[in-house]
Amino acid sequence: MANLRQASLRHANLALVARTVLAADTAPSRAAVAAASSLTRSTVSRLVDELVAGGILDEVESVVGGPGRPGRPATPLTASSGRFAALGMQVGVGHLAVRLVDLTGAVLAERLVTADLAGSRPGGALRRLRTMAARVLGTAPPGCRVVGAGLALPGIVDGESGRLLSAPNLGWEDVVPGAALEAALGGLPLRIGNEADLAAHAYAHPAPGRASRPQDFVYLSGEVGIGGAVVVDGVVMSGRHGWAGEIGHVCVDPDGPPCRCGSTGCLEQYAGRLAMLCAAGLDASTTPSELAARTRAGDAKARAATRSAARALGVALAGVVNVLDIPTVVLGGHLAQVGDLLTPEVEEILGRRVLAGRWVSPRVVIASDDPAPGATGAALLALDELVRDPAGVLGH
Amino acid sequence: MANLRQASLRHANLALVARTVLAADTAPSRAAVAAASSLTRSTVSRLVDELVAGGILDEVESVVGGPGRPGRPATPLTASSGRFAALGMQVGVGHLAVRLVDLTGAVLAERLVTADLAGSRPGGALRRLRTMAARVLGTAPPGCRVVGAGLALPGIVDGESGRLLSAPNLGWEDVVPGAALEAALGGLPLRIGNEADLAAHAYAHPAPGRASRPQDFVYLSGEVGIGGAVVVDGVVMSGRHGWAGEIGHVCVDPDGPPCRCGSTGCLEQYAGRLAMLCAAGLDASTTPSELAARTRAGDAKARAATRSAARALGVALAGVVNVLDIPTVVLGGHLAQVGDLLTPEVEEILGRRVLAGRWVSPRVVIASDDPAPGATGAALLALDELVRDPAGVLGH
DNA sequence: GACGTAAGTTGCATGACAAAACTAATCTCG
């Protein structure tokens, strides 16, 4: 709603040029950027010079196998590597993670530890995260400017106030992580977000300003329960208060088993990690991969457990797809580990229950096995801000 | 993604000024617009002059009860009435409607006829609509410029190609209404859309560029089945292909009755108009108001029918609210007529099943009883385009 | 009737972009 002045014009075009370079698959020349952005070469040249001087873009000298085309050779442009970075952190039920990610999407430094934080005290976990963050920041290359920090949390989060309202799987209630982390961050702006939202963001964006294959999908993530996120056009729909994506508590059967959320027949009671292991007669500490192995081996209880999970997922996701017309589902977290067993039946149910399935049949895909995608997403959050307004870090 | 030139700057600020005037509750002066938009008075003045000359805004002479404040009196600005308008049409299962709506949101002319179109032939219905449209356009006041037309349809629509893919309640498949209406429209651009989407748009926007109370809500609409729409920040989420909002086919109980969509236990089988009347032991031609009357009178079957509908709505909507974090539900269509009977139980179930219900309890509100809100929404669609880029109809 | 106040207008300076001419660096072909 803000007005536009000439400066905003420059800001907007600066951002447009930066985005164009970052989004490109191969390093484009100034001329290519001009063609792609429909700005003139002269304007692009001026803006690129500014971005290069500001350390956001790099001119690549490499005449990798001279193209052999006539004319003056181009000067390829890329995101500057190692000059701007952001810190991404994640508190999971089973781990802590800290990452330093730069504008190219490269991880400059990382620390990841496993830790059983179910029913833990927030203070202790955040202190551990703080020392990890300090160490990672310490190993940042010289000349690298860290522009922000993000933290992914498995619960309902109020991003405005930086407050974690409730994380049932951790047993945390009403925590403000920023206060505990401040000492390590040294005034760095911290943004917090839901783990599934941030993992989904990372899935849609392999690097700042770059978009990957599906830009519209429903993302499911889970360590103990099931979190989720809805991504439309590469943007995570966070809802009125930022609490969207609770797919784990969509009702699959009103007469189903009670859920710890107080309701009955929630998806989580069929396809949550504990629910699946329990149904398969396995111990809570068993890995989902073990469950997958047993299912493949023909273990009857394991087969029944995956089958029940797949049917519940199918019913719940069909509802979501009917309401949102987003025909791609991405399975992350523990669901990724048993994903190939679930996919066929889930797709079959979706095809049957989705009204528009006649025209576009819903697909299920499996996310990468990164143990802490939320940390990457959290870092991208801060870097995206830089991409959205590069003038902010330049000489204004 | 487009680049910004100086002209775009002017276009954007022209739109900003127009929006500011249209969105205001009381006619603002140039100075007030400047304050609200953070443009300078000089810039606003120039832009307003252009908009007034172009017939988009009007200067109101009325010094209604001179304010008695010192200083030069302001010149209040409003949307120009009767100068620009758009044609909104709707084909319902039970009616045809055509409206001419101007920039103030006023209905300049209207025709509405009841007609049983279930299982009808598209050609006949569209011919009737065409003559209605021609008559309404004929009564447009002189000097009124009709800038576009929209058509609301109860089915799955491909807006890009202007094709109605399927409207099960009409029995229509693969129809291109634009061809049949062309003669009446005389080259006017026609946009088609889903009835629920457009009704939801009209609910969020009482007039072009103006926003009403809830800007985030789930809208339910129904004549025979149940259509729906999701509105986020005043914008209807249409989904990847524009087929979002099929809340009627969210699964309430996987073991429930079969639905004509091929699935089982769809919401429509509990809360659709026919389903409710049937469960209450009433004839298909009975009005929902009659059902409401019987329920209030204590008729056991009627009570059971509304109760069952309310529970199904509660379960289905809880899923939607959990996934989208949109805590307001608007009941339209036949559900509005029995709305007061459904509301308490639906709200109770939502409070129980929505995970974030602890912090914000979901509300159910009842839409107005306009028989053809989709027609208004369809007209607004075309007018919104004018508001989004006023420069388009000005001297470029 | 002079003064204060707020609305709206006018003229000038700024600065961002487009257009077009120009320079640079390479390939190609006679």
Next chain:
DNA sequence: CGAGATTAGTTTTGTCATGCAACTTACGTC
């Protein structure tokens, strides 16, 4: 090997929408 073709990038000049500040207008008030 050199002239011409071709493409990349730069420089110069013109345009135009905005901000700024001074100005005019139209009312109230004392």
